[in-house]
Amino acid sequence: MSSDSTTQIRLDKWLWAARFYKTRMQxxxxxxxxxxxxxxQRTKPGARLQIGDQLFIRKQMLTFDIIVRELAQRRGPASVAERLYEETVESVTRRETQQAARREQARLNPRPKRKPDKRERRKIIRFVNKYSQENS
Known part of the structure; x- marks a missing residue:
């Protein structure tokens, strides 16, 4: 899985091999x-990736700023995939602060233990409709 004799690889294939996405289609x-x-720069899936290129990846609520260290043609174990790139220090600290903020938000706004039943949903709908009519 290490660097092959090739010096370039398709971007979508590398993202798949580096385990950022489960499939090349994703x-x-x-x-x-x-x-x-x-x-x-914005790019296309077939763009050629080289060692030393910088990638900015937004995935769900996370952002990664990485530098390509190795190229891989095939997907391998996660331990090998981690060696394909190096994440910048700023990216790591930014992600950790984002995750801490989300954890704190989840702690302050816990999810209800169950979904509202039919009667409770009707009460919620009535309340929302009444509130929206008063503010219109």
């Missing part, structure tokens, strides 16, 4: 959706 959709930037 990687391609993320690239087409503008969630991946190669060296600060």
């Amino acid at each position: 990687a391609s959709e993320a690239i087409n959706g503008g969630h991946i930037k190669l060296n600060g």
Whole structure:
């Protein structure tokens, strides 16, 4: 899985091999959706990735700013995939602060133990409708 004789690889294939996405199709959709930037620019799934390139990846609520260290043609174990890239220090600290903020938000706003039943849903709907009519 280490660096092959090739010096370039498709971006979608590398994202799949580095285990950022479960399938190449998901990687391609993320690239087409503008969630991946190669060296600060929007790109296409077939863009050629080289060692030393910088990637900015937005995945769900997380953001990764990484530098490509190795190229891989095949997907392997996670321990090997981690060696394919190096995450910047700023990216790690930003992600940790985002995760801490989400944990704190979840602690302050716990989820209800169950969904509201039919009667409770009707009360909620009536309340929302009444409140929205008063503010209109």
